[in-house]
Amino acid sequence: MRTAEERSASSTDESSQQLRLALPQRHLALEQDAEWCVFDAGNGWEEVRFHDYGDVYAIPGLYEKLFYETLQCNSPATVRRLLQASLKASGETPRGLRVLDVGAGNGMVGEELASIGVNTIVGVDIVEQAVRALDRDRPGIYEAYFITDLTDLPSATRQKLAQYRFNCLTCVAALGFGDIPPRAFATAYNLVATGGWIAFNIKEHFLNGSDATGFSGLIAAMISQGILDVTTRERYQHRVATNGAPLHYVAVIGRKAADVPETMLD
Ligand SMILES: C[S@@+](CC[C@H](N)C(=O)[O-])C[C@H]1O[C@@H](n2cnc3c(N)ncnc32)[C@H](O)[C@@H]1O
Known part of the structure; x- marks a missing residue:
């Protein structure tokens, strides 16, 4: 039986690989409810605020790539x-x-x-x-x-x-x-x-x-x-x-x- 991590990785791998993601400059110490990133899912760069969850979920693989792969949420x-x-x-x-x-x-x-x-x-x-x-x-x-x-x-x-x-x-x-x-x-x-x-x-x-x-x-x-x-x-x-x-x-x-x-x- 695959672990949750393995299943999650395989279900989002494909979309995740096509996504490009960039975070704000490191000197910006943003409060958690003000954090944002830019991503490119194939249609050019767009900005999204982390707490606009609906917008994040709408892009396949973005939630996982952002919070779990990049920001190491566990x-x-x-x-x-x-x-x-x-x-x-x-x-x-x-x-x-x-x-x-x-x-x-x-x-x-x-x-x-x-x-x-x-x-x-x-x-x-x-x-x-x-x-x-x-x-x-x-x-x-x-x-x-x-x-x-x-x-x-x-x-x-x-x-x-x-x-x-x-x-x-x-x-x-x-x-x-x-x-x-x-x-x-x-x-x-x-x-x-x-x-x-x-x-x-x-x-x-x-x-x-x-x-x-x-x-x-x-x-x-x-x-x-x-x-x-x-x-x-x-x-x-x-x-x-x-x-x-x-x-x-x-x-x-x-x-x-x-x-x-x-x-x-x-
Ligand atoms: C950071 S996500 C966490 C999702 C999931 N629990 C996880 O750990 O990946 C926070 C979730 O809380 C939901 N949320 C925010 N306010 C809410 C409310 N008043 N009632 C129900 N859900 C809410 C958001 O829509 C979002 O899906």
Whole structure:
């Protein structure tokens, strides 16, 4: 059986080889939500901002070439590895997981989970191009995939998601920076059964109490009020920035002990 890395490499190799990519000058120390690159997919050079994910997914192989080949992102593999270790330590197997993957993008996390034997993976993302890229590049990995806004979840979508009786939430490289806000994370969290596994990563400064996004307060309150039991917390290099500087994230694996109450989000 090929690893997720090997399958990912072969599915995107062809498009990746035809793509040319150039990063900004190294003296520009860009914030992560301001990073950009230029690429040539055969029609001349174009500029794209990293956080315009829809535009990135629309170009076959660009997401993989940019984040994984060039900027050495290893977060899906790191979060999967830590979740796998926690499951093993608890005497559980990945096969029993029913995973809600939030901010699923073009399926890098689903691919990692499938490689360790997880059968039920459901994705949620906010941009339509994500599911198109998934169908193009990694078909068949997700049992279902919803394009929806978790801060304003339509009741029909909520009911469909509830039917999966999720016992695991994954959310990789999608929290903070104007991506998935605390309320959306809490909505996804509350769709997971009590006792279920929670696996996510976040840039370390979003956890250090000084961020304006609300994540540090939410995660700290969830831990101190016994809503999330953390089993593993690991600081690691998520990827490098466009100027080569290391970007450190924290991966958190734990178990859900209770729902996030509405009062915690006010
Ligand atoms: C850096 S990508 C990560 C994709 C994937 N998890 C991975 O590790 O490769 C962040 C993803 O979060 C999605 N996203 C941003 N805001 C969101 C929101 N409010 N609800 C759901 N997904 C969102 C983006 O569309 C994008 O696909």
